[in-house]
Amino acid sequence: MSVRIQEADFDLGKELAEFHGDPRIGAVVAFVGLVRDSNDAARILEMTLEHYPGMTEKALAAIVSEAGQRWSIIDALVIHRVGRLRPTDRIVAVAVAAEHRGAAFDAGEFIIDQLKTRAPFWKRELTTAGARWVEARETDEQASERWQMG
Amino acid sequence: MSVRIQEADFDLGKELAEFHGDPRIGAVVAFVGLVRDSNDAARILEMTLEHYPGMTEKALAAIVSEAGQRWSIIDALVIHRVGRLRPTDRIVAVAVAAEHRGAAFDAGEFIIDQLKTRAPFWKRELTTAGARWVEARETDEQASERWQMG
């Protein structure tokens, strides 16, 4: 299990190589989040990601650990970038390795859903209409909460 | 949308670069299936994947097209290997790019679930107890059918 926060970009193929070679792994599910060029009808020029050093790592480790308790997974990886990003840049990667695909899909979606509501990151967008802090989405809150019923 | 059947291995990072640069994409979900070293209590030494050239490509294209009708996705990719594979080798990759992660997760899981029951591939395992054709799994049939209720 590994959690990283970094300014640098990452290469998903290389990151998944970390899982490679464990012959128990039958399924890997990876999610990559990228900067889109529009949000709520505004054109995005640039985005800045802020985080809470220390707490962010702890929150991510707690989410990954919770996923490991709920599903039979073999390994998991979370990488989240901070600093200045532009449209088409990668923001976050979540990857889960498991024996079977069902657990890998569920745990992967759980981790990114929880990350969106529990990990202290904040996005500030520079749009053609000026700069603004992104507001939390109701849909993210709902996506996170549905796991409480699982 | 692209569907490929090949003997050669693939590099997921490079394959996902196909999506890169489209600023509408906010989420990429990728699934990779790998050869495990055990199945039904037998130790797997090697596996051979057979397919039905022509029909397999058509079946995969139909599944991807169906996913595109059911969810708002921007691009999708399926790569399936054939021939001889060993434990830890990659068998299949499914990747979906979308504006939002919900559609990317759902469409990705739909494609691999449907592939498992509708795309003409057959696995022959060489185990320490001899060679055997893998039998279709009831759980795969169930995973595929649950999408009919979605």
Next chain:
Amino acid sequence: MLKILYFAHLREALGQGDENLPLPSGVGDVAALRRYLADRGGPWHHLLTARNLRCAINQEMARSDSAIADGDEVAFFPPVTGG
């Protein structure tokens, strides 16, 4: 003429992966073709006894009562196990 294809354990049991066969008289659907081939005896009996045998006509999944016409590509195979 029909082109007939066999896959996986069926191909192994029959010792061949494909054949060309003039459309037999009286064979109008998948079920009739299966019976016709099984009547060859020996390993061909697999075509009737194999569990959950699937059939495709011109590379589309077919059923027992799907019609077969001259020029068709007909394939028999077990349930799929890829991915």
Next chain:
Amino acid sequence: MLKILYFAHLREALGQGDENLPLPSGVGDVAALRRYLADRGGPWHHLLTARNLRCAINQEMARSDSAIADGDEVAFFPPVTGG
């Protein structure tokens, strides 16, 4: 001494990201600390008016009635928006 941290629009509104503050007398929980800080006036009023303001104590999410003790690291921030 408390270490207090502010993030995102709160940090910008207050013009500072962190401060060290001797534990004010009478401040025993998060709600009391918020009121104490807001009483500084001007931009500090954000601590009371900001919608859905969150608080963490020693890097764990806290509630209004969570106890604060000398030596704690207390952070105020808006709902998170990463990923």
